[in-house]
Amino acid sequence: MTAGSGQVYVVTGGCGFLGSHLVRMLLEHEKNISEIRVFDLHLDESLRSLSNNRVRVRLISGDISHLDDVREALHGSHLVIHTASLVDVWGRVPASKINEVNVTGTENVLQACKEEGVQYLVYTSSMEVVGPNIHGDHFYRGNEETEYRIYHKEPYPLSKAKAEKLVLEANGTKMKGGKMLYTCSLRPTGIYGEGHELMKKFHRQGLRTGRCMFRAIPPAIEHGRVYVGNVAWMHLLAARQLQIHPSTLGGQVYFCYDSSPYKSYEDFNMEFLSACGFKMIGSRPLVPYFLLYLLALLNTLLQWVLHRFFIYAPILNPYTLAVASTTFTVQTDKAEKHFGYRPLYAWEEAKKRTITWIKSLEVREKDLKDVGAKGNYCCN
Ligand SMILES: NC(=O)C1=CN([C@@H]2O[C@H](COP(=O)(O)OP(=O)(O)OC[C@H]3O[C@@H](n4cnc5c(N)ncnc54)[C@H](O)[C@@H]3O)[C@@H](O)[C@H]2O)C=CC1
Numbered sequence: 001m002t003a004g005s006g007q008v009y010v011v012t013g014g015c016g017f018l019g020s021h022l023v024r025m026l027l028e029h030e031k032n033i034s035e036i037r038v039f040d041l042h043l044d045e046s047l048r049s050l051s052n053n054r055v056r057v058r059l060i061s062g063d064i065s066h067l068d069d070v071r072e073a074l075h076g077s078h079l080v081i082h083t084a085s086l087v088d089v090w091g092r093v094p095a096s097k098i099n100e101v102n103v104t105g106t107e108n109v110l111q112a113c114k115e116e117g118v119q120y121l122v123y124t125s126s127m128e129v130v131g132p133n134i135h136g137d138h139f140y141r142g143n144e145e146t147e148y149r150i151y152h153k154e155p156y157p158l159s160k161a162k163a164e165k166l167v168l169e170a171n172g173t174k175m176k177g178g179k180m181l182y183t184c185s186l187r188p189t190g191i192y193g194e195g196h197e198l199m200k201k202f203h204r205q206g207l208r209t210g211r212c213m214f215r216a217i218p219p220a221i222e223h224g225r226v227y228v229g230n231v232a233w234m235h236l237l238a239a240r241q242l243q244i245h246p247s248t249l250g251g252q253v254y255f256c257y258d259s260s261p262y263k264s265y266e267d268f269n270m271e272f273l274s275a276c277g278f279k280m281i282g283s284r285p286l287v288p289y290f291l292l293y294l295l296a297l298l299n300t301l302l303q304w305v306l307h308r309f310f311i312y313a314p315i316l317n318p319y320t321l322a323v324a325s326t327t328f329t330v331q332t333d334k335a336e337k338h339f340g341y342r343p344l345y346a347w348e349e350a351k352k353r354t355i356t357w358i359k360s361l362e363v364r365e366k367d368l369k370d371v372g373a374k375g376n377y378c379c380n
């Protein structure tokens with residue numbers, strides 16, 4: 001296929017953790033495309049060099065909350081994978097901003113699809129549109145049909161739920177020229193893998209405490225996790241099959257899953273960190289839940305007191321504690337039944353890749369320290 005004869009895909013948020021894996025996945029495994037438009041507010045120039053003689057990677061700087069930016073990016077494209085989002089459960093950004101990006105941004109993508117005649121939209125939703133809720137209702141090995149007491153108060157899950165609803169309601173919309181808009185929504189559980197910012201934070205924290213991690217959550221609390229490469233693979237397959245079987249995938253939601261083991265969030269992270277010399281202190285939580293909750297409340301108070309001076313957004317707050325303390329795991333094969341999804345990466349491969357990446361962080365930290373030390377020496 002000569003360059004230019006294939007389809008044009010748009011990946012919103014394509015410079016992010018999932019987005020960048022998705023761009024690489026499309027380049028490697030999608031033969032029907034000639035251009036990948038990477039639409040993002042913060043461009044990663046290294047993606048531009050991924051272009052090859054078959055596929056052009058075109059970086060487009062823009063704000064998803066600005067309709068004109070989105071319209072321009074989608075003009076002439078064939079399909080959109082919409083992953084751009086403000087992923088914040090720590091109070092780093094105001095609720096209004098989260099809503100502006102995650103909800104208004106999604107409205108803009110839908111509006112631009114209709115105006116530009118883009119027929120296919122795959123939306124990156126989240127497990128959070130379901131739960132866990134803050135009442136501690138466990139979601140144990142649930143699927144897309146499992147009844148659950150959905151209760152949202154936090155801006156992020158609220159915004160993802162609103163956005164997903166808009167996407168699903170837009171499925172079947174008639175567009176100019178008699179074309180139809182087809183949409184589907186993918187719900188990853190906690191994504192892990194190369195480039196995961198939160199894992200970097202846990203790793204840095206652990207380095208500061210002599211590679212000791214202190215257990216805060218009972219090991220029996222399971223949290224669903226899915227490898228970023230498999231999430232990207234599922235997006236690619238959903239995008240491909242939405243075009244071939246729009247009546248099957250259109251208007252549907254699919255949890256993203258693979259063979260990653262069911263473990264507590266902390267124990268799952270230790271699958272990688274223990275290979276880097278870290279150890280978990282405590283076979284059960286070192287402090288009682290009420291003390292953790294008081295600490296979480298204190299963090300919220302400090303965030304409020306300090307917010308005029310700087311953004312204080314620690315990992316632990318009442319919401320993250322509630323989520324971490326409530327089982328949420330999925331067991332489903334809906335994506336396999338509907339569009340033949342099977343994980344591209346087995347657990348052992350996903351684990352190996354993630355460990356290799358974390359070890360590369362250590363090399364980088366050491367190099368930075370060495371440069372710092374030399375730098376200090378030179379300045380003495
Ligand atoms: N990280 C996780 O564990 C999970 C993430 N998700 C979803 O996956 C998607 C990707 O998440 P991550 O890769 O983790 O986040 P990320 O923060 O690494 O990537 C999001 C991207 O969106 C871009 N973006 C933010 N605001 C924008 C705006 N106004 N205009 C244009 N681009 C903008 C950011 O620059 C970033 O590149 C999101 O939709 C998130 O809700 C779902 C489940 C779990």
Ligand SMILES: CC(C)[C@@H](O)CC[C@@H](C)[C@H]1CC[C@H]2[C@@H]3[C@H](O)CC4=CC(=O)CC[C@]4(C)[C@H]3CC[C@]12C
Pocket residue numbers: 087089125126127128189190191198216217223265266315316319320321323324
């Ligand atoms: C400090 C300890 C209590 C520690 O165990 C806290 C872990 C906590 C920061 C994470 C536990 C569960 C995570 C969330 C979950 O994976 C679902 C998510 C889906 C998304 O779409 C975005 C990220 C997140 C909200 C994720 C965030 C981090 C946790 C709350």
